[in-house]
Amino acid sequence: MTERLYEKDSYCREFEATVVSCEKNGDLYDVVLDRTAFFPEGGGQYADKGTVDGIAVEDVQIHNGIVVHKMPCALECGRKVTGRIDWEIRFCRMQRHSGEHILSGVVHSLFGYNNVGFHMSEREMTVDFDGVFSPGDIENVEKAVNSVVWKNLKITISYPTDDEEKTVSYRSKLENIENLRLVTIEDTDCCACCAPHVSRTGEIGIVKVIDSTPNKGGTRLTVLAGATALHDYSELNRANKQMMKTLSVPREDVSAAAERQVELVSSLRYENQELAKRLAWSELSVIKINSSAISFAENLSYEELRHCSNMLMEQGCEVCLLFSTNDRENYIYVVSGVRDIRAIVKSLNDTFDGKGGGKPNYAQGKIVSGSTETIRTFAEEILK
Numbered sequence: 001m002t003e004r005l006y007e008k009d010s011y012c013r014e015f016e017a018t019v020v021s022c023e024k025n026g027d028l029y030d031v032v033l034d035r036t037a038f039f040p041e042g043g044g045q046y047a048d049k050g051t052v053d054g055i056a057v058e059d060v061q062i063h064n065g066i067v068v069h070k071m072p073c074a075l076e077c078g079r080k081v082t083g084r085i086d087w088e089i090r091f092c093r094m095q096r097h098s099g100e101h102i103l104s105g106v107v108h109s110l111f112g113y114n115n116v117g118f119h120m121s122e123r124e125m126t127v128d129f130d131g132v133f134s135p136g137d138i139e140n141v142e143k144a145v146n147s148v149v150w151k152n153l154k155i156t157i158s159y160p161t162d163d164e165e166k167t168v169s170y171r172s173k174l175e176n177i178e179n180l181r182l183v184t185i186e187d188t189d190c191c192a193c194c195a196p197h198v199s200r201t202g203e204i205g206i207v208k209v210i211d212s213t214p215n216k217g218g219t220r221l222t223v224l225a226g227a228t229a230l231h232d233y234s235e236l237n238r239a240n241k242q243m244m245k246t247l248s249v250p251r252e253d254v255s256a257a258a259e260r261q262v263e264l265v266s267s268l269r270y271e272n273q274e275l276a277k278r279l280a281w282s283e284l285s286v287i288k289i290n291s292s293a294i295s296f297a298e299n300l301s302y303e304e305l306r307h308c309s310n311m312l313m314e315q316g317c318e319v320c321l322l323f324s325t326n327d328r329e330n331y332i333y334v335v336s337g338v339r340d341i342r343a344i345v346k347s348l349n350d351t352f353d354g355k356g357g358g359k360p361n362y363a364q365g366k367i368v369s370g371s372t373e374t375i376r377t378f379a380e381e382i383l384k
């Protein structure tokens with residue numbers, strides 16, 4: 001069994017150890033030391049990062065009490081080595097993990113909900129509860145959690161004996177657990193856990209719930225703590241300042257001003273579409289065949305073709321076939337008529353490798369072969 005320094009002293013960031021074994025495993029080497037401060041992946045938390053004798057540790061896993069360091073090269077047995085934990089990453093994780101315990105403890109005491117899932121990424125963590133919160137509940141939870149943080153309460157690690165275990169109440173109870181390790185947050189929470197924690201709640205700084213989503217009948221909270229919460233605040237503040245500058249409004253008006261801009265864009269887009277339709281109609285050059293019409297235009301959208309076709313139909317056109325092209329190779333079309341035009345559309349698609357359709361009196365689609373001349377000949381023939 002590896003001596004797990006991270007369990008006894010979560011602030012151990014550098015340690016001396018001896019290589020006990022080293023075996024090639026795929027592209028990496030499984031290196032076992034007699035003692036380690038590297039926390040292995042587990043309980044929803046990734047493995048520590050860092051180096052052994054200056055060589056980056058790629059992953060750390062634990063099997064039957066033996067901690068395996070995944071290394072890119074071999075280390076000979078008996079070698080004395082120095083391990084160094086990437087402290088910045090580790091400390092952030094400790095802030096988050098201790099923050100999660102406070103959150104789960106507070107939720108449990110206020111609502112009786114259990115933490116039923118936990119995952120920590122480099123930025124945030126998600127905590128799943130088996131109950132539903134109102135937005136007001138989440139605000140209250142957040143206040144209560146941060147009040148625990150700011151009281152700077154003690155966080156202690158203990159290993160109760162079998163007899164003691166019977167008398168203590170704690171969260172995350174597992175059956176037949178060997179070497180039970182309890183993390184106790186003064187007056188707040190007691191939970192079985194193997195991960196490193198900060199020693200006082202004040203070190204967490206802040207806990208912020210940034211999202212809440214329904215999850216399997218309960219709720220998933222996305223939470224930031226400590227340094228990552230500060231980083232997130234800096235990012236949001238930078239983005240907000242940029243928005244204030246772009247919109248030329250004070251901080252409190254950013255969201256209303258953004259909404260006004262979106263409304264303005266949407267009304268301008270509508271106006272633009274209407275103008276484009278009117279322009280298309282005013283510039284449309286129509287070839288009349290009996291009481292039907294054909295037209296070849298450039299760079300018109302379906303919307304604009306449809307508008308032109310409606311105008312032609314209003315003027316008493318029986319059938320109209322309108323085409324538009326961007327590149328003179330592919331044409332989009334709109335066909336409308338006072339009578340059933342489906343046979344015309346089918347023949348058009350068959351003749352010019354087309355796709356499209358619609359209702360008995362209206363269809364639209366695209367053809368990918370044919371030139372203005374061949375399409376025009378076809379249309380003249382079909383409208384005779």
Ligand SMILES: [Zn+2]
Pocket residue numbers: 043097101192193194195
């Ligand atoms: Zn834990």
